[in-house]
Amino acid sequence: MIPRTMYTVYVTIHVIPEHVDAFCAATEDNHRNTRLEAGNLRFDVLRDNDDPNCFYLYEVYQNEDAFRGHQQTEHYHRWRETVADMMATPRSACKATSIYPEPWA
Amino acid sequence: MIPRTMYTVYVTIHVIPEHVDAFCAATEDNHRNTRLEAGNLRFDVLRDNDDPNCFYLYEVYQNEDAFRGHQQTEHYHRWRETVADMMATPRSACKATSIYPEPWA
Numbered sequence: 001m002i003p004r005t006m007y008t009v010y011v012t013i014h015v016i017p018e019h020v021d022a023f024c025a026a027t028e029d030n031h032r033n034t035r036l037e038a039g040n041l042r043f044d045v046l047r048d049n050d051d052p053n054c055f056y057l058y059e060v061y062q063n064e065d066a067f068r069g070h071q072q073t074e075h076y077h078r079w080r081e082t083v084a085d086m087m088a089t090p091r092s093a094c095k096a097t098s099i100y101p102e103p104w105a
Numbered sequence: 106m107i108p109r110t111m112y113t114v115y116v117t118i119h120v121i122p123e124h125v126d127a128f129c130a131a132t133e134d135n136h137r138n139t140r141l142e143a144g145n146l147r148f149d150v151l152r153d154n155d156d157p158n159c160f161y162l163y164e165v166y167q168n169e170d171a172f173r174g175h176q177q178t179e180h181y182h183r184w185r186e187t188v189a190d191m192m193a194t195p196r197s198a199c200k201a202t203s204i205y206p207e208p209w210a
Contacts, residue, residue: 006149007154008149008151008161008163010115010163012199024204027205031206032205035206043205044111044113044203044205044206045203045204046202046203046204047201047202047204049112049200049202050200056113056115056199056201058113058115058163060149094153094161095153095154095155096153096161098150099129099151100132100133100137100149100150101136101140
């Protein structure tokens with residue numbers, strides 16, 4: 001059995017207001033294509049309830065290798081380049097591993 | 106059809122090192138019981154990859170009412186009281202709504 005460690009990334013992105021629509025379109029493309037990756041388990045695109053210019057990406061991969069593979073994809077590079085100038089501040093990410101639910105269960 | 110808005114909460118918790126084991130046990134109890142709530146869709150307990158004393162909870166509810174209902178449960182109150190003195194700093198939470206995947210799909 002291939003070990004599944006549930007490698008997770010929670011990205012926080014503050015978008016310049018006039019770029020919000022274009023950011024959402026680019027992120028939908030990244031979301032949709034990432035969900036087709038064999039090693040991707042989840043990709044939630046979230047909008048802050050109080051700040052409509054603040055977005056979060058919650059991404060779950062089977063393991064770190066699957067995440068590194070994602071970073072090599074054409075759709076990830078396309079997203080990164082497209083949104084680079086849309087951010088009000090550099091994006092930040094929390095990288096973590098699931099302990100519950102037990103990923104090996 | 107009941108609207109599903111995918112109300113999400115991402116909680117960051119810095120735990121005092123000597124309380125980490127007790128924190129994990131209390132959080133496993135909260136995780137397990139929350140997953141039994143009709144309005145809860147997901148509850149991932151995560152440990153930071155670089156800081157073993159930093160934990161995240163990614164919780165997804167059908168809507169805000171379901172989240173408010175969670176906050177009234179016995180297991181949530183038990184968790185909150187048990188871990189109150191285990192934190193190195195007050196916990197913080199990002200509350201957000203899913204835009205992709207479209208929660209009504």
